Amino acid sequence: MPLRTGHGSRRTVRDLRAANRARVLRHLYFHGPLSRHELAGATGLSQASVSNVAGELLDDGVLAEAGLVESDGGRPRVLLRVDPGHAAVAGVDVGETHVLVEVFDLTLTRLAMTTFPVEPGAQSVDTVVRRVTAGLTRCLADSGVERDRVLGVGVGVPGLVEQGPEPLVHAQTTGWDGVPLHRLLAASTGLPLHVDNGANTLGQAEMWFGAGRGARDAVIALIGSGVGASVVADGTPYRGASGGAGEWGHTTIALDGRTCRCGARGCLEAYVGAAGVLDRYHEAVGARPVEVDQERALRDLVALADTDARARAVLEETARCAGAGVANLINTLNPERVIIGGWAGLLLGERLLPGIRAAAAEHALRRSFQRASIDLCELGPESVALGAATLPVAEFLAAGGVRAASATRSTG
Amino acid sequence: MPLRTGHGSRRTVRDLRAANRARVLRHLYFHGPLSRHELAGATGLSQASVSNVAGELLDDGVLAEAGLVESDGGRPRVLLRVDPGHAAVAGVDVGETHVLVEVFDLTLTRLAMTTFPVEPGAQSVDTVVRRVTAGLTRCLADSGVERDRVLGVGVGVPGLVEQGPEPLVHAQTTGWDGVPLHRLLAASTGLPLHVDNGANTLGQAEMWFGAGRGARDAVIALIGSGVGASVVADGTPYRGASGGAGEWGHTTIALDGRTCRCGARGCLEAYVGAAGVLDRYHEAVGARPVEVDQERALRDLVALADTDARARAVLEETARCAGAGVANLINTLNPERVIIGGWAGLLLGERLLPGIRAAAAEHALRRSFQRASIDLCELGPESVALGAATLPVAEFLAAGGVRAASATRSTG
DNA sequence: ACGCCTTACTTCAAGACGTGATTCAAGCGA
DNA sequence: TCGCTTGAATCACGTCTTGAAGTAAGGCGT
Numbered sequence: 001m002p003l004r005t006g007h008g009s010r011r012t013v014r015d016l017r018a019a020n021r022a023r024v025l026r027h028l029y030f031h032g033p034l035s036r037h038e039l040a041g042a043t044g045l046s047q048a049s050v051s052n053v054a055g056e057l058l059d060d061g062v063l064a065e066a067g068l069v070e071s072d073g074g075r076p077r078v079l080l081r082v083d084p085g086h087a088a089v090a091g092v093d094v095g096e097t098h099v100l101v102e103v104f105d106l107t108l109t110r111l112a113m114t115t116f117p118v119e120p121g122a123q124s125v126d127t128v129v130r131r132v133t134a135g136l137t138r139c140l141a142d143s144g145v146e147r148d149r150v151l152g153v154g155v156g157v158p159g160l161v162e163q164g165p166e167p168l169v170h171a172q173t174t175g176w177d178g179v180p181l182h183r184l185l186a187a188s189t190g191l192p193l194h195v196d197n198g199a200n201t202l203g204q205a206e207m208w209f210g211a212g213r214g215a216r217d218a219v220i221a222l223i224g225s226g227v228g229a230s231v232v233a234d235g236t237p238y239r240g241a242s243g244g245a246g247e248w249g250h251t252t253i254a255l256d257g258r259t260c261r262c263g264a265r266g267c268l269e270a271y272v273g274a275a276g277v278l279d280r281y282h283e284a285v286g287a288r289p290v291e292v293d294q295e296r297a298l299r300d301l302v303a304l305a306d307t308d309a310r311a312r313a314v315l316e317e318t319a320r321c322a323g324a325g326v327a328n329l330i331n332t333l334n335p336e337r338v339i340i341g342g343w344a345g346l347l348l349g350e351r352l353l354p355g356i357r358a359a360a361a362e363h364a365l366r367r368s369f370q371r372a373s374i375d376l377c378e379l380g381p382e383s384v385a386l387g388a389a390t391l392p393v394a395e396f397l398a399a400g401g402v403r404a405a406s407a408t409r410s411t412g
Numbered sequence: 413m414p415l416r417t418g419h420g421s422r423r424t425v426r427d428l429r430a431a432n433r434a435r436v437l438r439h440l441y442f443h444g445p446l447s448r449h450e451l452a453g454a455t456g457l458s459q460a461s462v463s464n465v466a467g468e469l470l471d472d473g474v475l476a477e478a479g480l481v482e483s484d485g486g487r488p489r490v491l492l493r494v495d496p497g498h499a500a501v502a503g504v505d506v507g508e509t510h511v512l513v514e515v516f517d518l519t520l521t522r523l524a525m526t527t528f529p530v531e532p533g534a535q536s537v538d539t540v541v542r543r544v545t546a547g548l549t550r551c552l553a554d555s556g557v558e559r560d561r562v563l564g565v566g567v568g569v570p571g572l573v574e575q576g577p578e579p580l581v582h583a584q585t586t587g588w589d590g591v592p593l594h595r596l597l598a599a600s601t602g603l604p605l606h607v608d609n610g611a612n613t614l615g616q617a618e619m620w621f622g623a624g625r626g627a628r629d630a631v632i633a634l635i636g637s638g639v640g641a642s643v644v645a646d647g648t649p650y651r652g653a654s655g656g657a658g659e660w661g662h663t664t665i666a667l668d669g670r671t672c673r674c675g676a677r678g679c680l681e682a683y684v685g686a687a688g689v690l691d692r693y694h695e696a697v698g699a700r701p702v703e704v705d706q707e708r709a710l711r712d713l714v715a716l717a718d719t720d721a722r723a724r725a726v727l728e729e730t731a732r733c734a735g736a737g738v739a740n741l742i743n744t745l746n747p748e749r750v751i752i753g754g755w756a757g758l759l760l761g762e763r764l765l766p767g768i769r770a771a772a773a774e775h776a777l778r779r780s781f782q783r784a785s786i787d788l789c790e791l792g793p794e795s796v797a798l799g800a801a802t803l804p805v806a807e808f809l810a811a812g813g814v815r816a817a818s819a820t821r822s823t824g
Numbered sequence: 825a826c827g828c829c830t831t832a833c834t835t836c837a838a839g840a841c842g843t844g845a846t847t848c849a850a851g852c853g854a
Numbered sequence: 855t856c857g858c859t860t861g862a863a864t865c866a867c868g869t870c871t872t873g874a875a876g877t878a879a880g881g882c883g884t
Binding site: 012013077 | 829840841
């Protein structure tokens with residue numbers, strides 16, 4: 001008895017209207033200014049319905065007219081577009097070393113940002129909540145956006161987010177175990193909240209505006225100090241049964257291999273994570289790891305590879321492992337696109353991509369490999385907040401341009 | 413620009429009715445006889461709508477009344493159920509050694525079956541098409557089902573099925589490369605056809621009637637001579653971009669490990685597939701593999717493990733590898749259930765399950781592992797045809813009890 | 825300047841649907 | 855036989871989409 005009956009709203013004739021509003025609105029959001037006529041063709045609705053729905057959306061201020069296009073010998077068509085100023089959203093990146101808050105307009109153009117550095121390992125829940133709240137207030141002031149024009153706040157956090165009636169955050173690195181960040185922030189900001197794994201939000205940013213545009217089945221593979229992935233299946237992010245999907249880094253690629261910080265042996269992360277790569281180099285040259293900035297160390301290693309054979313060998317091995325890992329993704333998920341990102345991924349990517357592709361070709365089944373492209377992220381690792389801001393927008397679009405009830409505002 | 417506008421039908425007010433018919437029908441199909449009253453509660457529809465919809469479905473003969481239940485002191489409630497005799501479906505298992513055709517009633521009770529042995533390696537497309545057609549004709553005769561009462565034919569084939577406007581079958585083992593089996597069988601049977609990977613159809617059988625009942629996110633891991641998996645995400649089978657999802661067997665678990673028949677090194681299949689297990693034993697004892705029945709050989713090996721340390725070691729290693737493979741599934745997909753099947757999986761399973769669980773616990777992230785159960789299939793490896801028969805039924809349910817237009821019958 | 829043509833958009837009447845309230849049906853107990 | 859309770863059908867109402875008919879807005883030829 002699968003296929004749960006799923007109370008997927010659409011039951012009454014009004015839900016139908018909501019769905020059609022969403023149809024029109026979403027198409028307009030992603031496919032730019034369009035006339036009512038084109039919209040009818042694209043959405044499959046009749047012109048009459050498009051006119052009705054568009055009229056409503058114009059009245060609500062969600063859409064705006066965007067100029068005329070002359071049609072040869074007839075009445076010019078009026079272009080419609082989503083009004084960027086209709087509402088704003090906030091995106092937050094709760095990272096291991098900083099808290100970044102950004103405010104965007106409805107089309108996700110950035111209006112303001114604020115960063116707080118965080119002493120590593122010192123992210124108490126309380127601190128994070130205070131910083132987010134403060135950052136949000138400051139960003140709203142800087143951008144001149146009134147609080148009640150904000151659709152919602154998306155937050156990308158490190159670690160696993162268990163979605164549910166009360167979403168809980170579990171993060172090894174910060175020692176959070178079942179933190180109801182959602183509730184805490186909703187209380188302190190008074191805005192609708194969306195919390196998700198930072199890897200997932202970054203993945204969403206790539207899907208909307210980066211290398212994932214237009215793809216329906218994709219995996220965004222993120223290589224930083226650790227390694228993770230964001231899985232997109234049938235056009236929507238896939239989180240698994242309890243939010244833990246995409247833990248690519250702790251996938252075993254070498255039985256009895258190197259010990260990973262998670263305690264297991266042979267995890268991909270132990271080979272291709274920045275820490276793993278540096279460790280392997282230090283072992284190769286017999287040197288003790290110097291405690292400096294990991295990013296700088298990795299950059300040095302890449303530079304060194306031009307002249308030093310041992311460094312080159314470590315990087316080649318990294319590409320081989322990453323390629324095998326990518327092949328595993330391709331074999332189990334058969335995506336049309338694998339997108340490699342994360343600061344280390346981008347740092348290494350330029351140089352390693354051919355090697356990764358070759359190794360993936362070797363380990364993946366031919367047909368699935370051929371159908372998948374392997375590329376680098378286009379947006380850089382700073383887009384966690386942008387991706388987080390995507391979440392309230394997605395909800396807004398799915399609701400047909402109707403705002404979610406906020407935490408404090410009454411639902412009525 | 414993800415989230416394609418997706419012409420997901422529901423646009424007009426009639427689509428709404430169709431969706432609500434599907435809602436009621438599906439609930440009734442999986443949750444047994446229910447009264448209109450209970451149905452209203454479960455589907456979220458008003459009693460009036462349930463009455464209307466149920467009335468239509470009764471008129472169409474899809475539903476039937478199934479007795480009364482006395483309600484204390486009031487009018488007894490009439491139970492409704494899907495009429496098993498309303499229609500029939502066929503399921504076909506195109507295996508490497510046989511072609512099995514079965515006919516079921518609408519509730520998937522088997523009415524008739526026919527098997528044809530196939531000389532290994534001799535499955536020409538032509539032969540398969542002839543056998544399926546003949547088997548179907550015979551089964552229909554045996555069960556007394558008229559051809560036009562058959563909703564459709566589901567076919568499970570070995571290898572990859574690329575869904576699309578014209579589904580194509582690619583199978584290494586039979587040498588099929590882009591065979592339009594769908595079209596060929598539709599032409600020769602004159603019935604609506606559904607072709608899918610046998611692993612997927614078997615997975616569907618487990619999801620509907622076996623160990624997967626009630627799960628929303630699951631993986632059915634199949635271990636035979638080769639190794640595959642069927643991925644169920646959000647309640648529906650996930651096929652990836654081109655039907656290649658779930659190729660678990662060719663996932664790398666040991667870089668530079670054993671050579672797999674796919675040509676790559678370190679594939680899971682080379683360790684836990686029946687052939688791989690037997691090879692490893694033969695290498696361990698230094699014996700040349702005797703060419704006998706693989707199933708018998710594996711059974712012997714399991715028996716031998718009671719007394720022979722080397723056999724035991726091979727099986728323990730198998731459990732370790734399988735556990736790592738399962739852990740990889742858990743880490744990437746975070747299912748709530750991993751179900752192990754396939755003839756070798758079931759043969760080894762009883763003995764190896766504790767070892768597999770232990771190894772999976774070691775290699776999977778704790779939280780995801782805790783949320784996942786690891787169990788054996790309940791239906792046995794013969795349920796490929798049953799699962800295949802599931803496909804036309806699923807379509808029928810999704811359409812709200814309206815039959816698909818057949819290949820030959822006119823669409824109008 | 826005028827009329828005509830083309831194209832874009834809006835209005836309108838018809839058909840269809842779900843819902844809540846109301847009415848009908850069916851059994852039970854006194 | 856008469857309430858009483860509960861299940862199921864009917865009805866009026868509001869809402870929705872749609873195709874067709876009507877209206878707006880511009881170009882072009884005379």
